[in-house]
Amino acid sequence: MSEKEHKVSRRQFLSYTLMGVGGFMAAGMISPMVRFALDPALEAGGEIDLVQVATVDELTDEPQRFDFSVEVEDAWYTSEQSRTAWIYREGDEIIALSPTCTHLGCTVGWDTNEEHPNQFFCPCHLGRFEKDGTNVPDTPPTRPLDVYEMEIQDGAIYLGRPIRR
Numbered sequence: 001m002s003e004k005e006h007k008v009s010r011r012q013f014l015s016y017t018l019m020g021v022g023g024f025m026a027a028g029m030i031s032p033m034v035r036f037a038l039d040p041a042l043e044a045g046g047e048i049d050l051v052q053v054a055t056v057d058e059l060t061d062e063p064q065r066f067d068f069s070v071e072v073e074d075a076w077y078t079s080e081q082s083r084t085a086w087i088y089r090e091g092d093e094i095i096a097l098s099p100t101c102t103h104l105g106c107t108v109g110w111d112t113n114e115e116h117p118n119q120f121f122c123p124c125h126l127g128r129f130e131k132d133g134t135n136v137p138d139t140p141p142t143r144p145l146d147v148y149e150m151e152i153q154d155g156a157i158y159l160g161r162p163i164r165r
């Protein structure tokens with residue numbers, strides 16, 4: 001091969017350089033958009049196994065607080081996270097509510113406000129929820145408390161992730 005065949009002209013060099021830089025910049029602009037589009041799929045929040053939290057026998061018709069922890073696998077990172085559930089019986093039904101206020105995420109307590117007994121109360125902005133988790137109208141929360149994904153096996157109650165309803 002002659003030396004001439006390997007020679008890159010100034011015009012070719014400039015055009016390759018511009019293509020490279022342009023491609024790099026385009027990738028930099030497009031990748032956040034792709035990430036944003038895929039975010040709901042990626043945001044699944046990691047895998048959570050159902051964990052035993054309580055037994056059916058210990059429940060009453062009054063919501064009781066149960067604290068537990070779950071292992072959350074997010075991509076290649078596994079962490080242990082603390083959770084709380086308010087669980088009670090309503091006839092044959094068992095209800096497990098998330099304590100996270102649907103206004104801005106503070107923690108609600110059951111029957112903690114003397115002026116509004118038998119309700120979940122959020123001290124941050126005076127939000128209130130009925131026993132079944134329904135938000136009380138004219139208080140800041142605009143949707144009900146989340147309910148936990150639940151399974152009952154041999155009298156044991158297993159909870160997963162809170163589900164928006």
Ligand code: FES
Pocket residue numbers: 101102103104105106122123124125126127128140141
């Ligand atoms: S965070 Fe609960 S009322 Fe605002």
